[in-house]
Amino acid sequence: MSAAALSDRSRLRDARRVVVKIGSSSLTGADGRLDRDALEALVDVLAARRARGGQVVLVSSGAIAAGIGPLGLRSRPRDLATAQATASVGQGLLVAHYTRAFAGHDLRVGQVLLTAEDTIRRGHYRNAQRALGRLLDLGVVPVVNENDTVATDEIRFGDNDRLAALVSHLVRADAMVLLTDVDALYDGPPSRAGARRIVDVHGPADLEGIEVTSRGSAVGTGGMVTKLDSVAIATGSGIPVVLTSAAQAAQALAGEPVGTFFAATGRRRSARLLWLAHAARTHGRLVLDDGAVSAVRGGRASLLPAGITAVEGEFEAGDPVELVAADGHVVARGLVSFDSHELPRLLGRSTSALRDEHGPGYDREVVHRDDLVLVRRPRR
Ligand SMILES: Nc1ncnc2c1ncn2[C@@H]1O[C@H](COP(=O)(O)OP(=O)(O)O)[C@@H](O)[C@H]1O
C-alpha cells in the first residue's frame, strides 16, 4: 500500500472494524464520578456507526470512577487494593449503563475484561481473539476494560491506552480512535499559551521536539505518554489512529480533519514481538560491545556470546532481557536462550571455540534475531 493511502483519513471513514477507546477523563464530571450524559453521547455515535454496518469494539475506562459514588469515597483511590475494590463495584455499573444505552439502539453489548497477559501470551491471546471475533460476528459491541480487580501492580497496564492498541492488533482493527479530554496532540502541554495542535503525524520524526507529559487529568492515567505508546504499537503494526476529544468522536469516525491523525508506519507484527517491544517486564540485562551494538542495530544479526561483555540479573532461557550498550542505554529487547548462570563463562568467546570446548548446543545465539526487537531512543 502506498504511503499516501496509509496516511489517508478516509481509512477511518471506510474502516470495517474500528476500536474506540474512551478515557476516564472523558467519562467523568468535575467530581470524579461517572458522567452518564457523556457515556450516552458516545453510545449514540457508536450506534450510528453500527447502523451503517461497521463493527465497533469499545475499550472503556471508567470502572473506578463509577465505583466512587456507591462506595461513598471522596475521590479516586490511589492505593491498589482500594482501586481494585472500587473497580469491582464500578465495572458492573459501568456495563449496566452501556447495556441500557446501547439497548436504546437495539444493540447488545458484551463485557470483556482482559489482563496484560491475555493480550500477549499466545494461548491467552488466541482465546481472547476467538471470543472477541465471535462477539463481533454476533453483532454485539464488546465493551473491554482491564481486569482491574485481579491485575496486580506488577502486570497491570494501569492505563487503557496500550490495552486498546493491543486489542486493535488482536481483532485486526482497520483503525483505532483514542478519545480523551483534549481535542488533539499539541506540541506542548495544551494549558501552555501558544501550544499548537499537531494535525498529522506520518512517522516518529514528526514527533521530534514535541513535549508530552505523563501527568494526566485528575482522573486519567498516563497522560499523553501512554497515548503515544499506544499510537506507536498500533501504527507500528499497520493500524492508523486518530486522537481527539469525545466531543469530536463522530467527526473522527467520519474521517473529518479533527484531532491528530497518525498514519500507519509498519506492517502487522506477531503478538509476541509486540509484547516484547512494549509490554514485557525484562528479567536482566546483557551489556554489548560496540560491534555487537552496530550488528544488532543493523536489524539482521543475532546476538552471539562474543559480543557480550557482562550479564546482569537472574533469568532463565526464554525470559525477556534488555540488550544495552556500554553507556547503559537500551538498544533492544530479546528473548534470551541461556540461563543467566550459564552465560559468564561463554562471554567474549567465538561460537566455534565454544563448540570445541563445550560441545554442540553451545555454539548457538544468545538472542536469535527473530526474538529481538530494537528500542528507539526515548523521547520523554
Ligand atoms: N502535548 C500534549 N498534547 C495534548 N495533551 C497533553 C500533552 N501533554 C500532556 N497532555 C495531557 O494529557 C491529558 C490526557 O491524558 P489522561 O488524563 O490520561 O486521559 P484519559 O483519561 O483520556 O486517558 C490531557 O488532559 C493533557 O493535559
Ligand SMILES: N[C@@H](CCC(=O)OP(=O)(O)O)C(=O)O
Ligand atoms: N481500568 C481503569 C482505567 C484506568 C485509567 O484511568 O485509564 P485512562 O482513563 O485510559 O487513563 C478504570 O476502568 O477505571
